Amino acid sequence: MQLSMTFTRVWRPAAVIITVLAATEILQRTGIGPVYIPAPSSVLEKAISSRAILLENLGPTAGRAGLGFLIAAVATFTAASLAAVFRPLYGVIYNTGAALHSLPIIATAPLLALWIGTGAQLQVTLAAMACQFPILVGTIQGLGSADAQQRELLIVLSASRAQTLRHLLVPSALPYIFAGLKVAAPSAVLGTVTAEWAGSERGIGAMMLYALFAYDTATVWLSVIATCLLSAAGFGFWALVEKLTDRTIDETEIAN
Amino acid sequence: MSSDINVGRVTAVFDGRKGRTIALESVDLIVKAGSFGSIIGPSGCGKSTLLRLIAGIIPPFAGSVTIGGEPPDAIRRERRLGFVFQSATLLPWRNVRQNIQFPLDIAGRGHRSQEEAFCTELIELVGLKGFENALAHELSGGMQQRAAIARALVLKPDVLMLDEPFGALDEITRQRMNIEMLRIWAESHTTALLVTHSIAEAVFMSDTVSVMSPRPGRIISTIQIDLPRPRNLEMMRGREFFNCVNQVRDALFMREMPRPDSDSQVETL
Ligand SMILES: Nc1ncnc2c1ncn2[C@@H]1O[C@H](COP(=O)(O)OP(=O)(O)OP(=O)(O)O)[C@@H](O)[C@H]1O
Numbered sequence: 324m325q326l327s328m329t330f331t332r333v334w335r336p337a338a339v340i341i342t343v344l345a346a347t348e349i350l351q352r353t354g355i356g357p358v359y360i361p362a363p364s365s366v367l368e369k370a371i372s373s374r375a376i377l378l379e380n381l382g383p384t385a386g387r388a389g390l391g392f393l394i395a396a397v398a399t400f401t402a403a404s405l406a407a408v409f410r411p412l413y414g415v416i417y418n419t420g421a422a423l424h425s426l427p428i429i430a431t432a433p434l435l436a437l438w439i440g441t442g443a444q445l446q447v448t449l450a451a452m453a454c455q456f457p458i459l460v461g462t463i464q465g466l467g468s469a470d471a472q473q474r475e476l477l478i479v480l481s482a483s484r485a486q487t488l489r490h491l492l493v494p495s496a497l498p499y500i501f502a503g504l505k506v507a508a509p510s511a512v513l514g515t516v517t518a519e520w521a522g523s524e525r526g527i528g529a530m531m532l533y534a535l536f537a538y539d540t541a542t543v544w545l546s547v548i549a550t551c552l553l554s555a556a557g558f559g560f561w562a563l564v565e566k567l568t569d570r571t572i573d574e575t576e577i578a579n
Numbered sequence: 580m581s582s583d584i585n586v587g588r589v590t591a592v593f594d595g596r597k598g599r600t601i602a603l604e605s606v607d608l609i610v611k612a613g614s615f616g617s618i619i620g621p622s623g624c625g626k627s628t629l630l631r632l633i634a635g636i637i638p639p640f641a642g643s644v645t646i647g648g649e650p651p652d653a654i655r656r657e658r659r660l661g662f663v664f665q666s667a668t669l670l671p672w673r674n675v676r677q678n679i680q681f682p683l684d685i686a687g688r689g690h691r692s693q694e695e696a697f698c699t700e701l702i703e704l705v706g707l708k709g710f711e712n713a714l715a716h717e718l719s720g721g722m723q724q725r726a727a728i729a730r731a732l733v734l735k736p737d738v739l740m741l742d743e744p745f746g747a748l749d750e751i752t753r754q755r756m757n758i759e760m761l762r763i764w765a766e767s768h769t770t771a772l773l774v775t776h777s778i779a780e781a782v783f784m785s786d787t788v789s790v791m792s793p794r795p796g797r798i799i800s801t802i803q804i805d806l807p808r809p810r811n812l813e814m815m816r817g818r819e820f821f822n823c824v825n826q827v828r829d830a831l832f833m834r835e836m837p838r839p840d841s842d843s844q845v846e847t848l
């Protein structure tokens with residue numbers, strides 16, 4: 324039952340991907356395809372032959388993106404809660420988030436590198452910068468989503484600010500926060516990869532850059548695919564956490 | 580212990596986008612300690628606003644509200660006030676039992692066994708036994724409203740505000756809930772104030788029925804209901820009940836005679 328449902332959901336996109344891959348493969352084999360698109364089989368070969376290198380570069384990128392994401396999440400939760408409780412800060416916080424978000428990372432990275440160096444701190448900082456805004460917007464929006472009558476209920480019960488936050492604002496914000504986290508996770512990966520271009524020994528971004536200079540299209544594509552998979556994993560992780568928290572709610576209901 | 584509700588010359592205004600709305604103008608209302616009052620009036624005349632003012636959810640623009648001689652805020656802080664909103668307002672992530680227990684959680688007395696026993700009693704009372712674990716969206720509108728009533732009763736309040744609590748219920752359930760509500764009220768010595776659109780319900784439940792008129796919201800008449808207590812359905816056939824109903828109806832429709840100037844005012848609003 325579960326399995327067949329998953330199957331009906333994935334078979335269409337899977338069919339599209341397989342068709343595209345097969346078509347590319349045939350085009351390359353027949354020699355019609357352009358040089359900048361390698362045959363999928365050669366990318367696969369590359370992935371197998373240089374899997375050690377791939378993993379060596381995937382690890383740092385994932386770590387940096389994860390850390391940057393964590394920092395961004397903690398900072399934006401704090402900022403959004405402040406904005407929710409203390410109205411005058413709302414504009415300042417929102418605008419700062421928006422301004423940071425609109426900075427082009429590709430241009431900011433070298434400037435920032437001069438200031439803080441090209442080590443992991445650079446990638447972590449840029450990952451955090453790249454992903455903070457969706458979390459901030461989601462959290463602020465979510466904390467403001469409780470309806471007027473629910474707030475009145477809490478007033479009637481003479482609930483403290485902390486109780487209002489815990490029992491009303493945060494639970495009603497959760498769907499919005501999860502939406503923000505899901506959008507932000509791929510951004511953190513992309514931010515990291517971009518930052519790695521600005522000078523990094525290792526990481527998917529560095530691997531991509533070296534391969535570009537070496538006209539090694541198979542490796543370029545391998546790093547592109549690795550970036551996609553990492554982004555998708557970030558998204559999938561939060562989608563899963565969201566599902567699981569929903570399930571825990573259900574389970575406590577049943578347990579009671 | 581019970582407390583009287585005393586509303587003195589209260590005016591309420593809302594400053595909205597289209598200027599100022601005078602929701603209530605110079606409203607006087609007294610509900611004696613331990614008595615049952617009700618408010619009836621056309622939609623939009625300020626009934627909910629009046630209840631909110633008494634509960635201290637919104638401050639009066641002018642005038643004063645006291646409950647047992649104290650300001651509403653103090654009563655709320657002592658958790659002596661129960662409020663059933665016009666819509667059920669259950670928290671969607673809590674099940675029925677957890678919603679009913681919610682005021683206890685906020686008051687920090689959620690896990691005492693006697694409170695839990697009382698919760699169970701309330702769930703049975705409002706006819707939600709077997710639905711303790713259901714979430715709000717799994718209940719009908721009337722069931723949600725019954726859960727909201729139980730939630731308002733769980734702290735055994737001294738004063739109980741009921742904003743059309745039975746509006747979503749069918750006639751049979753409504754009658755049953757009316758009688759149950761009167762029983763709880765009589766046992767608990769609560770001062771109750773009910774907003775309703777049903778003249779018969781107002782008369783059946785109350786010691787006094789206050790009739791409101793709209794734009795601006797005013798209390799135009801207060802009718803004493805001297806039917807004996809406990810009330811029963813048999814009384815609803817009696818002449819005395821019929822007289823009370825007529826009095827309320829006359830007060831309600833007295834203002835409904837069309838007058839050209841007030842009519843045009845209604846149009847612009
Ligand atoms: N938050 C608000 N902001 C602006 N105006 C409001 C607000 N709440 C109520 N009003 C206005 O005050 C008046 C009275 O509203 P209220 O909700 O008290 O009416 P009501 O008698 O409870 O009506 P109903 O029987 O339909 O529930 C209405 O004209 C309404 O437009």
Ligand SMILES: [Mg+2]
Pocket residue numbers: 626627628665742
């Ligand atoms: Mg109302």
